[in-house]
Amino acid sequence: MTRVHDMGGRFGYGAVLPEPDGIVLEESWHARALALTLAAGALGRWNIDMSRHARERLHPREYARFSYFEKWLAALANLLVETGVLDNSDLLSCAGQQTPRPLSACALRSKNVDVLFGHGSPTTRDCPGLARFSAGDSVRARRLAENRLVSGGHTRLPAYAAGACGRVLRHHGCHVFPDSNAHGLGEAPQPLYAVAFPATELWVNPEHPRDEVVLDLWESYLEPVQ
Amino acid sequence: MESSENGPVSAHGHLPTDPELRVKALEEILVRKGLVEPAALDAIIDMYQNRVGPRNGARVVARAWSDQDFRTALLADATGAIAGMGYAGRQGEHITAVENTPDMHNIVVCTLCSCYPWPLLGIPPGWYKSDEYRARAVREPRKVLADFGVTLPEDKAVRVWDSTAEMRYIVIPERPPGSMGLDEEALAELVTRDSMIGTGLPMEPQF
Incomplete structure (x- = not known):
């Protein structure tokens, strides 16, 4: 019911290896992969939810084997072909002739980088109607962490929180709904809430009875608890 | 692997597997088609390596x-x-x-x-x-x-x-x-x- 990217709480992993401040793009190709992904995204042929879903849709064996920026590159190549920006033959003949495309009018120019990335893409929208929940309300996350619009589709409800009871800490306003937006089904904005779940509700052996995990969850992921 | 909305997709398999060669190949394709400007890539890297x-x-x-x-x-x-x-x-x-x-x-x-x-x-x-x-x-x-x-x-x-x-x-x-x-x-x-x-x-x- 879930994909390999949904890692929260999984067993079997070893120590986290801290790194000193300052090192983030260890290899020059990491920087190039990051920049290429951002510049290609600026062509406007997909949104952030589609690009996350493209990484999640990598074959589970590839997802596990690839390093972080290898996932980005593989997902980028797949997205470019899926959205018709490139076709498979372009990838196969990478050393051959490459003719300019009409879409090149949309290519990101260096002079626009600061403005584009300095502004970003806010996801708050106006919502019809009132928010169903407010701070302090008791809620339960839906028992099944699956997309309800597209079978096997993108969702942001992690499996470890599915079915768990928590309380609303904050209402973040209305935000674009990834389960819809990742599939080109529209932004369908919904109220978004920070919901605190006691560790005792999530884990059989919590480390401490007072610890909590907070998740940002869209209204349709939640149901009221009396 | 079959390519479908929610199944695995494998277009990336047409590119070289070595990640350094893979990013070079993809960059070259996109630049030659006018879809990516190399100077824009440099500007993005400068932003996140040196300024932000x-x-x-x-x-x-x-x-x-x-x-x-x-x-x-x-x-x-x-x-x-x-x-x-x-x-x-x-x-x-x-x-x-x-x-x-x-x-x-x-x-x-x-x-x-x-x-x-x-x-x-x-x-x-x-x-x-x-x-x-x-x-x-x-x-x-x-x-x-x-x-x-x-x-x-x-x-x-x-x-x-x-x-x-x-x-x-x-x-x-x-x-x-x-x-x-x-x-x-x-x-x-x-x-x-x-x-x-x-x-x-x-x-x-x-x-």
Whole structure:
């Protein structure tokens, strides 16, 4: 019911290896992969939810084997072909002739980088109607962490929180709904809430009875608890 | 592998497998088609390698430590408060600041991918994006803190923020007790990247 990217709480992993401040793009190709992904995204042929879903849709064996920026590159190549920006033959003949495309009018120019990335893409929208929940309300996350619009589709409800009871800490306003937006089904904005779940509700052996995990969850992921 | 909406897709398999060659090949294809400008790639790399990084977040924390009105505004609306310092943008369109207190320690993770407040902290470090951190931080945050050499008092609760939406989180650590009298610039020097993710504590001032 879930994909390999949904890692929260999984067993079997070893120590986290801290790194000193300052090192983030260890290899020059990491920087190039990051920049290429951002510049290609600026062509406007997909949104952030589609690009996350493209990484999640990598074959589970590839997802596990690839390093972080290898996932980005593989997902980028797949997205470019899926959205018709490139076709498979372009990838196969990478050393051959490459003719300019009409879409090149949309290519990101260096002079626009600061403005584009300095502004970003806010996801708050106006919502019809009132928010169903407010701070302090008791809620339960839906028992099944699956997309309800597209079978096997993108969702942001992690499996470890599915079915768990928590309380609303904050209402973040209305935000674009990834389960819809990742599939080109529209932004369908919904109220978004920070919901605190006691560790005792999530884990059989919590480390401490007072610890909590907070998740940002869209209204349709939640149901009221009396 | 079949290509379909929700099955595995494998167009990337047509590219070289070595990641360095793979990124070069894809860049060359996109540049030759006029879809990517090499100078734009250089500008993006310059932005995230040289200009946008955890020193931004450190200045925000230092101000929160020394200016109570700013701290109040930051905790109420961090997006607005940091915009006033010139910090905004991609992967930081919506920001919430959470404060560590004597009773509560905050840690930020993204179990589903690698969401991180870029305008304040830059590109996330490797460990933040690792399977180990993503899997363990929500279930055993105190053991993860031990990997960073941090031990919390038993009576302090841990609140882990799993960044599952477009809200990005920054931790405002507790101000070191020995830092009285320091100005904002000196305070910012004490603020480490990890202390703003919650896996570290700020440095003690050295006199």
